[in-house]
Amino acid sequence: MSETASAAETFGFQTEAKQLLHLMIHSLYSNREIFLRELISNASDAIDKLRFEGLGKPDLIGAESDYWVRISFDADAGTLTVADNGIGMTRDEVIANLGTIAKSGTAEFVAKLTGDQKKDAALIGQFGVGFYSAFIVADEVEVRTRKAGDSADAGTVWRSKGEADFTVASMAIESRGTEIVLHLKESAKEFAEDFRLRNIVRKYSDHIGVPVQLKSDDAWSTVNEAKALWTRGRNDISDDEYRGFYKHVSHDFDDPLTWSHNRVEGKLEYTSLLYVPKHAPFDLWNRDRPRGVKLYVQRVFIMDDAEQFLPLYLRFVKGVVDSNDLPLNVSREILQEDDRVATIRAALTKRVLDLLAKLAASDPDRYHEFWDEFGEVLKEGPAEDFANRESIAKLLRFASTHDGNMAQRTSLADYVGRMKEGQNKIYYLCADGFDTAKGSPQLEMFRKRGIEVLLMYDRIDDWLMSGLREFDGKPLHDVMRGELELPGEDEADSEEPAASEGLCARIKSVLGDTVEDVRASSRLVESPACLVIGENEMGVQMRRIMTAAGQHVPDSKPTLEVNLGHPLLARMDAETDDGRFTELSTLLFEQAQLADGRALKDPAAHVQRVNALLVKLLAVAE
Ligand code: ADP
Ligand code: MG
Numbered sequence: 001m002s003e004t005a006s007a008a009e010t011f012g013f014q015t016e017a018k019q020l021l022h023l024m025i026h027s028l029y030s031n032r033e034i035f036l037r038e039l040i041s042n043a044s045d046a047i048d049k050l051r052f053e054g055l056g057k058p059d060l061i062g063a064e065s066d067y068w069v070r071i072s073f074d075a076d077a078g079t080l081t082v083a084d085n086g087i088g089m090t091r092d093e094v095i096a097n098l099g100t101i102a103k104s105g106t107a108e109f110v111a112k113l114t115g116d117q118k119k120d121a122a123l124i125g126q127f128g129v130g131f132y133s134a135f136i137v138a139d140e141v142e143v144r145t146r147k148a149g150d151s152a153d154a155g156t157v158w159r160s161k162g163e164a165d166f167t168v169a170s171m172a173i174e175s176r177g178t179e180i181v182l183h184l185k186e187s188a189k190e191f192a193e194d195f196r197l198r199n200i201v202r203k204y205s206d207h208i209g210v211p212v213q214l215k216s217d218d219a220w221s222t223v224n225e226a227k228a229l230w231t232r233g234r235n236d237i238s239d240d241e242y243r244g245f246y247k248h249v250s251h252d253f254d255d256p257l258t259w260s261h262n263r264v265e266g267k268l269e270y271t272s273l274l275y276v277p278k279h280a281p282f283d284l285w286n287r288d289r290p291r292g293v294k295l296y297v298q299r300v301f302i303m304d305d306a307e308q309f310l311p312l313y314l315r316f317v318k319g320v321v322d323s324n325d326l327p328l329n330v331s332r333e334i335l336q337e338d339d340r341v342a343t344i345r346a347a348l349t350k351r352v353l354d355l356l357a358k359l360a361a362s363d364p365d366r367y368h369e370f371w372d373e374f375g376e377v378l379k380e381g382p383a384e385d386f387a388n389r390e391s392i393a394k395l396l397r398f399a400s401t402h403d404g405n406m407a408q409r410t411s412l413a414d415y416v417g418r419m420k421e422g423q424n425k426i427y428y429l430c431a432d433g434f435d436t437a438k439g440s441p442q443l444e445m446f447r448k449r450g451i452e453v454l455l456m457y458d459r460i461d462d463w464l465m466s467g468l469r470e471f472d473g474k475p476l477h478d479v480m481r482g483e484l485e486l487p488g489e490d491e492a493d494s495e496e497p498a499a500s501e502g503l504c505a506r507i508k509s510v511l512g513d514t515v516e517d518v519r520a521s522s523r524l525v526e527s528p529a530c531l532v533i534g535e536n537e538m539g540v541q542m543r544r545i546m547t548a549a550g551q552h553v554p555d556s557k558p559t560l561e562v563n564l565g566h567p568l569l570a571r572m573d574a575e576t577d578d579g580r581f582t583e584l585s586t587l588l589f590e591q592a593q594l595a596d597g598r599a600l601k602d603p604a605a606h607v608q609r610v611n612a613l614l615v616k617l618l619a620v621a622e
Contacts, residue, residue: 006169006170006171007169008157008159008167008168008169009167009168009169010165010166010167011095011099011165011166011167011168012164012165013099013100013160013164013165013166014099014100014101016100016101016106016107016109016110017099017100017101017132018163018164019110019113020101020106020110020124020127020132021132021135021162023110023113023115023120023124024124024132024133024135024136025135025136025162026117027117027118027120027121027124028121028124028133028136029117029136030121031121032136032137032188033191033200033203033204034133034136034204034253035133035134035136035137035138035182036071036082036191036197036200036201036204036205037200037204037205037244037247037248038130038131038133038134039082039131039133039134039180040069040082040201040204040205040208040212041205041208041247041248042130042131043069043082043083043084043086043178043210044069044084044086044205044208044209044210044248045086046084046086046087046088046177046178047067047069047084047085047086047087047210048086048209048301049086049087049301050067050085050086050087050148050176051067051300051301052300052301052302052303053087053148054148055300055328055329056329057149059149060148060149061148064085064175064176067084067085067086067210067211068084068085068210068211068212068213068220069082069083069084069208069210069211069212069213070082070083070084070212070213070214070215070220071083071197071201071212071213071214071215071223072214072215073191073192073193073194073197073215074192075189075192075193078183078184078186078189078192079181079182079183079184079192080137080138080181080182080184080191080192080197081179081180081181081182082179082180082182083177083178083179083180084177084178084179085175085176085177086148086176086177086178087147087148087176087177088145088146088147088148088150088176088177088178089145089147089156089178090147090150090154090156091154091156091168091170093147094143094145094156094158094168095168097131098131098143098158098160098166099166103127103283105282105283105286105289108282109123109127109282109283112282121253122253122254122279123282124253127282130251132162134162134180134182135162136188137182137184137185137188137191138162138182138183138184138185138188139161139162139183139184139185140159140160140161140162140182140183141159141160141162141180141181141182141183142157142158142159142180142181142183143157143158143159143178143179143180143181144156144157144158144171144173144178144179144181145157145158145173145177145178145179146173146175146176146177147176148176148177149176150176152172152173152174153170153172154170155170155171155172155173156168156169156170156171157169157170157171194214194216197214197223198214198223201214201223201224202223202224203240203244204244204247205224205244205248206224206225206241206244207224207225207228207229207241207244207245207248208224208226208228208248209226209227209228209229209299210226211224211226212224212226228296228299228322229241229242229245229273230245230261230271230272230273230320230322231271231299231322234261237261242256242259242261242273243255243256245273246259246275246318249275249294249318249319249320250275250277250318252277252279252281252318254277254278254279255278256275256276256277256278256318257275257276257277257278257359257366257369257370258275258276258355258359258366259273259274259275259276259319259355260272260273260274260351260352260354260355261273261274262351264347268323268325268340268343268344269323269324269325270321270322270323270324270325270344271320271321271322272293272319272320272321272322272344272348272351273319273320274293274317274318274319274348274351274352274355275317275318275319276316276317276352276355276356276359276370276374277316277318277373278369278373279373280316280373280374281316284315284316284377290304290305290307291305291307291310291312291315292304292305292306292307292308292309292310292315293305293306293309293310293317293318293319293320293321294306294319294320294321295309295320295321295322295323295330295335296320296321296322296323297322297323297324297326297327297328297330298322298323298324298328299322300328302326302328302330303332306321306332306335308332308335308336308341308345309321309341309344309345309348310345310348310349310352311345311349311381311384311385312380312384313377313378313379313380313381313384313385313392314349314352314377314378314381315377316373316374316377317352321344321348323340323344325340326338326340326341346387349385349388350388350391353388353391353392353395354391356370356395357391357394357395360394360395360411368397368409371397371409375396375397376458376460378392378395378396379396379458379460379461379463379464380460380463380464381467382464382467382468383463383464383466383467383468384467386467389467389468390471393412393468393471394411394412394413395411396411396412396464397409397410397411398410398411398412398428398454398455398456399434399437399454399455399456399457400415400452400453400454400455401438401443401446401447401452401453401454401455402414402415402418402452404438410454412426412471412472413472415452415454416471416472416474418452419452419474420449420450420451420487420488421487422487422488423451423487424474424475424487425474425475425476425477426454426470426471426474426475426476426477427446427451427452427453427454427477427479428453428454428455428456428465428476428477428478428479429442429443429453429454429455429456429478429479429480430456430457430461430462430465430478430480430539430540430541431455431456431457431540431541431596431597432457432540432541432544432597433457433597434455434457436457436596436597437455437456437457438455439595440530440595440596441523441524441526441527441529441530441592441595442479442480442523442530442532443479444523444524444525444526444527445484445486445522445523445524445525446479446486447525448525449486449487449488450488451486451487451488453479459541459545461541462538462539462540462541462542462545463542465478465539466542478539479523480531480532480533480539480540480596481532481533481534481535481537482532482534482535483522484522484523485522486522497520497564497565498564498565498566498567498569498570498573499562499564499565499566499569499570499572499573500564500573501520501564503562503564503569503572503573504518504519504520504562505518506581506585507560507562507572507585507588510581510582510585510586511560511585511586511589513557514557514589515557515558515559515560515589516534516557516558516559517559517560518559518560518561518562519559519560519561519562520561520562520564521561521562521563521564523561524561524562524563524566525563526566527563527566527595528562528563528566528568528569528588528591529560529561529562529563529588529589529591529592530560530561530592530595530596531558531559531560531561531592531593531596531598532558532559532561533556533558533559534556534559537556538553538554538556540596540597540598543556560588560589560592562588568584568588571584572584572585572588583609583612583613586609587606587609587610587613590606590609
């Protein structure tokens with residue numbers, strides 16, 4: 001490469017890039033060697049991109065069709081160079097790619113960093129460290145690059161000390177590709193050493209599909225296996241190699257939780273290597289965030305983030321699919337309509353669900369780690385993927401009245417195993433929080449009869465249950481809905497209730513159109529009243545979410561159920577003063593709304609009503 005650079009132009013790093021750079025240098029210090037993994041990973045990506053572009057434009061590749069990543073060092077000068085003959089970058093690309101961070105949500109991400117090195121290191125890992133990790137070991141970095149297909153004088157050199165700014169100048173460069181020169185910090189000179197470099201390459205980059213060569217005694221020798229990992233046999237691959245490859249495809253710093261590697265032969269031939277991460281990415285809930293697997297066709301890289309191969313509710317899965325049947329010029333549009341893709345997608349979906357089921361059976365603790373990170377995403381499954389409803393249902397976990405612990409994770413199968421004799425339904429309750437659910441008056445009769453109820457309080461639960469009507473042949477029943485017939489006898493059932501049936505009609509005439517009906521309850525033990533909704537009505541939680549989203553929600557009136565055995569109801573039954581009866585009926589209704597976590601139409605009036613009663617009560621007490 002010739003060294004006649006033009007006048008350099010100075011640019012400032014994007015604010016987020018600057019902050020991230022600073023934090024990265026400080027928080028990743030204890031794991032400095034990963035900088036090499038990141039640079040080799042980028043070089044390998046650059047070669048993948050050139051191979052792909054070259055499919056349609058062979059001129060881009062020309063005579064130089066052997067690909068390599070080359071590492072060399074000069075111990076005396078304290079420099080380390082990583083070069084590739086991949087796609088290279090134009091001047092504009094250099095400025096955009098090495099001066100900004102294009103990932104959406106970067107600003108929010110940076111705002112979350114605390115300055116606490118340990119915590120930040122974990123966070124940055126999830127974000128993906130990338131090119132900037134060079135500055136962990138270098139106090140100056142120089143990038144010389146020329147885009148494939150451009151003329152020799154169209155090269156660019158980028159330089160930075162990793163502080164506020166970088167410079168860019170034009171430079172004649174004879175061959176395509178990118179060369180990154182690190183001027184090692186005094187404390188990082190150890191990296192300019194043959195044995196050390198060899199070890200790091202073997203440790204992190206063995207699985208890279210191109211040869212990574214190291215220069216010693218003026219000769220290049222290949223250090224890594226240089227065979228794309230997924231093309232090797234399962235038995236030839238160590239767990240460490242699988243983990244290393246995960247970091248390459250996922251840009252995740254952490255190890256994966258588990259993975260599945262399969263080769264399928266027959267009518268369709270493809271290989272898949274799918275990983276479940278340990279941690280949710282910071283932008284899991286960002287709908288526009290790229291997702292999906294890396295797609296290869298006949299070992300040629302085609303695209304990142306091919307989202308057509310997995311359903312949305314498995315968007316956390318990372319990995320590679322390599323198909324032998326798809327055309328090399330396949331586009332996203334074609335993928336969307338291709339039957340082969342649909343077949344592969346169905347098979348991969350099953351694989352992931354099987355992988356999770358296996359994990360749940362063999363290592364419940366690790367499965368619970370998964371559940372805590374991704375359970376809410378998986379809950380989108382039953383409504384999205386009808387065909388796999390039953391397998392997804394087996395993977396779901398809930399809190400339950402069984403031991404009333406929030407972290408407790410009961411599966412539907414556990415529940416079924418504990419069902420009472422004569423019980424043929426799975427009961428659940430949806431509320432806006434764990435405490436509301438656990439304290440709900442709706443649960444009283446269930447407790448008394450020892451019948452377990454699943455407690456649901458995630459925003460998505462109402463939606464989940466709308467897609468999941470039964471499990472193992474047993475209907476799932478919302479305890480808030482419809483009339484209940486619970487198995488088991490209760491001595492109270494045969495006792496004459498304290499208040500008369502006629503009381504219900506009296507209360508209904510006070511509440512009028514605000515309620516659908518007032519009826520005697522079989523749900524309650526200690527509480528005087530509760531609200532129930534119709535079998536097919538929208539749940540309270542769904543109603544709240546839709547209202548908050550500004551959606552029109554159809555009107556629906558709850559039914560007020562009253563506990564005729566309760567002293568308050570007996571007292572009301574005996575009440576002859578119409579004014580007081582109206583007050584008590586209204587209070588009863590308001591209390592039931594509050595216990596459900598509903599908002600009162602007129603909270604101030606409720607407070608006045610309660611206060612008026614308290615004043616009277618205190619007067620009597622004195
Ligand atoms: P990521 O690899 O996650 O995209 P990086 O920070 O590692 O993020 O790299 C930023 C971008 O810089 C890459 O997406 C790529 O466009 C460009 N880049 C980095 N290294 C090279 C290289 N050796 N050849 C070509 N482009 C590169
Ligand atoms: Mg990278």
